[in-house]
Amino acid sequence: PGAARPPAASFGASRGFAAAAAAAPRGYYEELGVAKGASAGEIKKAYHRLAKKYHPDANGGDEGAQRRFQEVQKAYECLKDPDKKARYDALGGNASAYEQGSSPGGGGGPFGGAGGPFGAQGGFGFQARGGQVDMEDIMREFFGGGAFRGGGAARSDGATVQVEVDISLREAAKGMRRALNLPEMDAAGRQTGSTRRVEVDIPAGVSSGVRLQMQGYGAPPRAQGGRAGDLLVQVRVRADPVFERDGDDVHVETPVPFSTAALGGSVRVPTLDGDISMKVTPGTQPGAQLRLRSRGMPRLQQGGRGDQFVHLKVEVPRHLSPRARELLEELREELDRPAGARGRRAAAF
Numbered sequence: 001p002g003a004a005r006p007p008a009a010s011f012g013a014s015r016g017f018a019a020a021a022a023a024a025p026r027g028y029y030e031e032l033g034v035a036k037g038a039s040a041g042e043i044k045k046a047y048h049r050l051a052k053k054y055h056p057d058a059n060g061g062d063e064g065a066q067r068r069f070q071e072v073q074k075a076y077e078c079l080k081d082p083d084k085k086a087r088y089d090a091l092g093g094n095a096s097a098y099e100q101g102s103s104p105g106g107g108g109g110p111f112g113g114a115g116g117p118f119g120a121q122g123g124f125g126f127q128a129r130g131g132q133v134d135m136e137d138i139m140r141e142f143f144g145g146g147a148f149r150g151g152g153a154a155r156s157d158g159a160t161v162q163v164e165v166d167i168s169l170r171e172a173a174k175g176m177r178r179a180l181n182l183p184e185m186d187a188a189g190r191q192t193g194s195t196r197r198v199e200v201d202i203p204a205g206v207s208s209g210v211r212l213q214m215q216g217y218g219a220p221p222r223a224q225g226g227r228a229g230d231l232l233v234q235v236r237v238r239a240d241p242v243f244e245r246d247g248d249d250v251h252v253e254t255p256v257p258f259s260t261a262a263l264g265g266s267v268r269v270p271t272l273d274g275d276i277s278m279k280v281t282p283g284t285q286p287g288a289q290l291r292l293r294s295r296g297m298p299r300l301q302q303g304g305r306g307d308q309f310v311h312l313k314v315e316v317p318r319h320l321s322p323r324a325r326e327l328l329e330e331l332r333e334e335l336d337r338p339a340g341a342r343g344r345r346a347a348a349f
Contacts, residue, residue: 026071026095027093032049033050050072051073063248070209073211075304077209082336156223156224156227157222158220160218160219160229161182162233166236166238167235172207175203175205176201177201178199180197180198180233200233201217206237212232214233217230248264248296248298248305249296249306250296250306250308250309252269252270254270261284261312262284264281269292271295272296273295278292286314287313291307292309
């Protein structure tokens with residue numbers, strides 16, 4: 001408070017967050033490569049395939065891949081939600097009309113965004129005051145700063161500043177406070193050469209594309225009587241080397257020794273809360289999947305947690321000692337016998 005805040009355009013240009021060129025976006029179904037009548041499962045499958053392919057961590061920071069990754073996420077955020085999907089279909093699949101009606105400046109918007117019209121996830125969100133929606137906030141989202149505050153006051157408000165924060169999946173699971181050092185600017189948009197420190201509380205359960213709004217932390221007022229703009233913090237969650245995220249659920253692959261899969265036992269399984277011991281039943285098959293309830297990601301603005309799915313990867317030994325080979329040969333011979341013959345041989349011993 002009281003410190004100069006940079007205008008969005010100048011700050012964005014200095015940090016590489018330049019606005020995308022105004023071009024008609026591809027349709028959301030086309031973006032995911034699915035038909036309009038695709039099921040929720042088909043949409044999810046297409047999204048995961050493309051998200052893996054274009055994820056920035058898998059493409060060495062390639063700008064083209066990053067843009068495609070963001071477009072894929074935008075399409076999935078709409079099509080996975082029945083209400084948003086119905087609104088999009090009602091507009092004839094016109095992505096431009098949908099985004100203009102739900103998102104000034106692109107990516108979520110004042111009347112949309114997962115988590116409800118006043119939530120942070122997937123959109124800007126508005127602060128409710130006294131249980132009512134502040135119409136000034138709505139008009140500020142559409143017109144870049146208090147357009148209906150009466151005459152010249154509308155043109156006096158500071159612009160919205162947007163920044164991006166990169167966090168790990170484990171940080172997203174726990175929630176965290178991140179300190180940002182932002183360049184100070186004067187009311188004319190010139191950098192003053194100093195920086196200001198802003199601390200952002202990132203709630204547990206955030207996903208890539210979530211925007212957090214901090215009122216009054218954007219650009220300073222352009223003239224007396226105006227108010228400072230807002231700071232929009234867009235979160236990007238990095239891919240994790242151990243866990244694969246699927247909404248609020250996580251998946252992990254755990255190796256199981258061949259003998260443990262056959263005879264039963266226990267294995268150590270990583271979770272977001274630390275390693276645990278998990279029982280393996282005798283005769284477990286390769287690719288078996290086990291479910292750990294409430295071990296997934298926290299559900300943003302809903303409470304509770306998703307589940308963790310453990311995919312068991314049975315490890316067959318590559319190198320055998322002479323004794324191990326002899327025992328396995330005996331085992332194969334025994335297992336190849338008909339069930340009745342096995343019993344008769346056992347009786348003979």
